[in-house]
Amino acid sequence: MLQIKDLVFDAWGRRFFDEATVSLPKDAKVGLVGRNGVGKSTLFKLILDELHLGSGEIGMPRNSRIGSVDQEHPATPVPLLDTVLAADVERARLLEEVETADPEHMGEIYARLIEIDADRAPSRAAEILAGLGFTNEDLSRPMAEFSGGWRMRVALAASLFAEPDLLLLDEPTNYLDLEGALWLEARLKKYPHTAMVISHDRELLNNSVDHILHLKDGKLDLYPGGYDNFEHQVSEKLRLQAATRVKVEARREHLQAFVDRFRAKASKAAQAQSRLKMIAKLPPVSAVIEERVAPFNLPSPERPLPPPLIRLEEATVGYGGAPILRHLNLRLDLDDRIGLLGVNGAGKSTFAKLVAGALTVETGRLHRSQRLRVGWFHQHQIEAMDPTDTPLEIIRRAMPEAADSKRRAALAGFGLGYDKVETTVANLSGGERARLLLNMVAMEAPHLLILDEPTNHLDIDSRRALLDALNDYEGAVILITHDRSLMELVADRLWLAADGGITPFEGDMEDYAKFVLDRARMAARAPTQVKAEAVAPPPPPPPPVRTKTPSGPARRRAEAAEAALARASQALAVIDRALTDPATFAADPGKAAELGRRRAQAQAAVDTAEAEWLEAQEAYEAVKA
Structure with a gap:
């Protein structure tokens, strides 16, 4: 599908690709991996012809379509659903042409619309949007009402909906919550064409791709299988x-x-x-040089505090208006490793602010030790950094009494060597900034670490180093992350933020992944209030007037079978309505599982009733004939 031959590219005083050659199979799902800064995003820009090759070739079959998610969708007055539908350029063009086409060309246009399944487009777009966290009410909202993060999701939804021949995704889970990442993982696996994904998410690379493309030392090497097999x-x-x-x-x-x-x-x-x-x-054989990743320094508290660190009793918290979280009854001890789950907007970050001391309870009680030290890392800290600052100036403010040699030694321990300590923040990579802040929040050996999406800018090896540091750390941890592997290996208890509260989730990450995907499937099956656009050919002539229906045993059997089918369908509809209600899952996951089993039985009953009705109807038609 994609052919790269003898690619050479130099820029910014360094060589990114040195006679790199690779060929991607048709319809392959490829994970592009490599250390931060080696040129993965640069390769995407070369494929998209946004950068010009030094030498070599990048080729694809003629008329192939390439899709990517480069930036958030603009804030326009166009409704959400229409924005995504417009991503299928051919469908939009055909629908426009059908309004003014000559009668002799109408048949060709309608035939092509039927061929590309255009009448299902609105429901397909709504299904993708539901998987990425949008509600039915969002479908008619203008794009200008959504924040930048949500408009990034719209751009991703548009690319998935358009189904280009080559889909390029650069760290798509960075702006998704865990629920969206789980949905995307399942969606990518069944994408109908070729997809190349830059990702440091081990679970996605193991579960969604069938090849790993490794970029190292300017060369591209393709390996079959997922990330574990590649390693x-x-x-x-x-x-x-x-x-x-x-x-x-x-x-x-x-x-x-x-x-x-x-x-x-x-x-x-x-x-x-x-x-x-x-x-x-004798052939030259280069020495094996192990790439070293600097460890994270997360010092444990010297003196443990008496339990509990924090206790909430009927606590309510918000920002002055309607409360965000209500009736919180939770306890946190020094040895707790809590994984906080829930969709974006469910209150995870609000809870982190409450525990960190940035918010106070509005009603109820919050008990916390007076000596409690909290280290709080959140993803917006990276965005808020002064681009003209340097690591040395930042740590100088954190260690005002220390000598410069001690400050430089601390930065070296963070993985920032001599050549980086006086580099401006604007010229540090996202991974280097994340390393600096993660180590800084832990400098005072806190009793509690709150980590809100700590891995967004870290490569896989750095994520493993963070995991090792967290496993050695002897304080409490509250972890919010879309990295399923990190969540599984750090958290020993899961809390779920949903319906204005936070409650323990009974189960592990496998149970939660199943819960999320089942909920997404139910949402996709629910009525979307999306009106399908008329793309079918003109209606056929009216059927001839039927004669009087004869009476007799065949008719009565057909009527009885039809009534039985209606009853079975009604029973199935009742179960489906319960399964599409989020409150069903939040209140009692066990009940939701039982409903799922009952639905399978009800579906079987519908299938049986439908078969009996068809048989009776055919017998009735034979009698009439």
Whole structure:
């Protein structure tokens, strides 16, 4: 599908690609991985022709469509649903043409509309939007009413809806919550064409892609399978490379020893020259250099506090208007590792502010130790950094009494070496800024760490380093993240923010993933209030007037079967309405599971009744004939 041959590209004083060559199979789902700053986003820009090649070729089949999500959708007065529908350019063009087309061309246009399944487009768009967290009420809202983060989701929805031949996604989960990331993971897996995704999300790379494209040292290497399989193959490749190097060096030393011993002897001169030629022909094998990732420094509190650290009793919190969270009855101890789940807007960040001390309860009680120290990292801290600041100036304010040598040593421990300490924030990568802030919030050895999306700018190896640091840290942790792997390996208890409250979630991340996907499927099946646009050909001539329906056993059997089918369908509809109500899941997940089993039984009853009705109707039609 995508052919890259001998690609060379230099920019900003460095070489990004050095005769890189790769060929992507048709309809492959490819995860593009590599360290921060190696050129993954640059490759996307080269494919999109936003940057010009130094040399080499990037080719695709003729008339192939490329789609990407480069920036948030503009704030226009166009309704949400219409914005996404407009992403299918061909459909929009055909619908426009059908209004003014000549009668002889109408048939061709309608045939093409039927071929691309245009009449299902509104419901398909609504399904994608529901999976990304939009409600039915949002479909008619103008784009100008949505925030930048939600408009990024619209841009993603538009690309998925248009279904280009090559879909390019650059860190798509960075602006999604965990629920949206789980939905996208399932959606990508069944995407009908080729997709290339830059991601540091291990679960997405394991569950959604069938190839890993590794960018390192200016080269592109394609590996089959998911990320775990890629890691195994790379480890084996490095092991074989190291073993080969040892063998080659041993052979080189053996030949060189013979040359050194007998070079001066006339009788052995020919053999010595022969061995010199053999040495020259030995293949060069580069040394295996392990890429080192700087660890995170999360010091544990020296003196533990008596439990509980925090206790909430019927607490309500908000911002002066209607409360965001109500009836909070929760307890947090020093050894707790809490994973906070819930869709965006459910109150997760509000709860983090309350626990961090940035908000106070409006009603109810909040008990907390007077000596409690809290380290709070949230994603907006990175955006709020002064672009003219430097790491040295930032840590100078945090350590006013320390010597510069001690400050520089601390920054080196954060992974910011000598060449970075006086670099402006604007010129630091997102990963470097995240490292700086994550280490800074933990400098005072807090009793509680609150981490709100800490991994957005970290590559996979840095995420593993953060996981290791969190597992060594001996304080309490509240974790909000869309990184399912980190959540599974850090959190030992899950709390769910939903319906204006926070309650314990009974189950693990596998249960929660199933809960989220089942809820998305139910939402997709629910009535969307979307009026399908008329794209079918003109209606056929009216049917002939039917004669009087004959009476008899066949008619009565058909009527009875039809009534049975209506009763079975009504029972199924009642269960579906319950399953599409979010309150059903929030109140009692066990009841929701039971409803799911009952729905399967009800669907089977509908299928049986429908088969009986068809058989009876066919018999009735035969009698009439």
